[in-house]
Amino acid sequence: MKKKMNGYLIAGLIITCILAGLTILGYFYTPYDPTAMSGAAKFQGPSMAHLFGTDNFGRDIFSRVLKGSGTTVFIASCTVLIGAVAGTAVGAVTGYFGGIVDDILMRMNDALTAFPSILLALVVISILGPGSELNVIIALGIVFIPSFARLTRTAFASIRDRNYIESARLMGAGSARILLIHMLPNTLSVLLPAITIGFNNAVLAEASMSFLGIGVTPPDASLGYMLSEAQGMFARAPWYALSTGLMIILLVFGVGLIGEGLQRLGKEAKY
Numbered sequence: 001m002k003k004k005m006n007g008y009l010i011a012g013l014i015i016t017c018i019l020a021g022l023t024i025l026g027y028f029y030t031p032y033d034p035t036a037m038s039g040a041a042k043f044q045g046p047s048m049a050h051l052f053g054t055d056n057f058g059r060d061i062f063s064r065v066l067k068g069s070g071t072t073v074f075i076a077s078c079t080v081l082i083g084a085v086a087g088t089a090v091g092a093v094t095g096y097f098g099g100i101v102d103d104i105l106m107r108m109n110d111a112l113t114a115f116p117s118i119l120l121a122l123v124v125i126s127i128l129g130p131g132s133e134l135n136v137i138i139a140l141g142i143v144f145i146p147s148f149a150r151l152t153r154t155a156f157a158s159i160r161d162r163n164y165i166e167s168a169r170l171m172g173a174g175s176a177r178i179l180l181i182h183m184l185p186n187t188l189s190v191l192l193p194a195i196t197i198g199f200n201n202a203v204l205a206e207a208s209m210s211f212l213g214i215g216v217t218p219p220d221a222s223l224g225y226m227l228s229e230a231q232g233m234f235a236r237a238p239w240y241a242l243s244t245g246l247m248i249i250l251l252v253f254g255v256g257l258i259g260e261g262l263q264r265l266g267k268e269a270k271y
Contacts, residue, residue, distance in 0.1 A: 009261025015254030019247075023073050026066030034059065034067040034221060043237050052243040056233050061240055065247050068221040073251070075137055075222070076202035082141030083202075084195055087148025092179050094149070095156025106153070113146045118208065125214055136215050140205055144198055151194050155187040189262075196259030200252045207248055223248050 031051075038058030046053045052061035090109065094102040112120065124139035159165065160183070168182050203223075209215035210224030217225065223244055230241035 006261070006265075008257050008264060012254050012257025012259075012261055015250060016258060019069070019251055019254060020073075022066060023069045026063075026070045030060075030063035030066050032060035032063045034064045036060075043233075046239055053237060053239040055229070055237060055240050061243055064221050064226060065223070065243055068223045068226050068244070069247055069251070071133065071216060071220060071222040072203055072206055072224065072248075075133060075140070075206045075216070076199050078137045079140040079144060079202040079206070080195055080198045082137070083144025083148050083198060084191070086141075087145045088152045088184075088191065090145070090149040091152025091154075092156050092184070095153040096160050096175065096179055096183065098157070098160075102153075105149075109146045109149050112142070113150075117143045117205070121205065121209065122214065125209070133216060133220065136206060136209060140202055140209075143205070144202065148191075148194065148198065151190065152187065155190045156183055159183060159186055189265075193259045193263040196255050196262065199255050200259075203248065203252055203255075 036059060038054075041050070041054045041058035042056055044050055044054040044058075050060050050062065052065060055061055055064075090105050094105045115123075121139040121143050124142055125135060128135040128138060156179075165178060165182060168178050173182070206215055206222065207224030207227065210217075210222045211228040213225075213228065215224060216222040226244045227241060227248070230237070230244055234241050
């Protein structure tokens with residue numbers, strides 16, 4: 001059983017580290033300029049010169065996938081950071097104090113949850129304006145706050161009356177110390193898998209928004225926008241959609257395996 005759990009984590013780390021390496025490489029080096037066009041190189045299939053082929057403008061798809069994956073990963077990471085930090089803060093306070101604080105903050109949280117996530121993101125994007133990475137990050141970050149807040153509230157509320165928390169109170173520990181030192185580390189087994197799930201959801205949400213044309217726009221490239229481009233030329237250059245879609249699938253799959261491994265290890269630690 002233990003080997004199986006480690007297998008999830010190891011496989012996920014291997015896949016994710018390889019993709020992370022390619023993504024980091026894309027920030028500093030690409031075989032070709034991702035935006036460089038060449039009329040003579042249009043619709044070339046995968047080859048040693050162009051590993052993923054070229055598109056309708058003769059641009060090297062492998063270079064664009066490297067660059068686009070960097071944009072997508074950056075947006076997803078920042079989105080989860082905003083959602084996790086803000087949501088954890090709200091959930092920790094409500095779960096620990098309860099009472100009127102819990103009622104007020106959770107009603108605000110419920111109000112955000114009442115909106116479909118994509119609809120809420122569209123509203124924020126319409127206010128801030130489409131086409132900017134920062135605006136996409138802010139929009140998706142707001143969308144992800146309620147889920148982290150509710151999860152954290154449940155985790156903190158379940159341990160606030162434990163003996164070691166009562167002992168810390170009797171010894172004079174302040175609320176901030178109890179929350180950060182005594183409670184937060186004991187909820188990581190719940191939060192870490194949630195972060196991996198949130199990252200995957202953020203990747204798919206960014207891809208969906210860019211696919212619909214309300215996320216990242218040219219000259220910037222993201223995997224979602226590239227997938228939107230690829231659908232119009234699937235008959236002539238199927239390698240464009242396949243390579244871009246495969247990158248999204250592998251990214252989500254690798255991080256998902258890490259989350260599954262962490263979740264199983266957390267369950268094992270309880271028994």
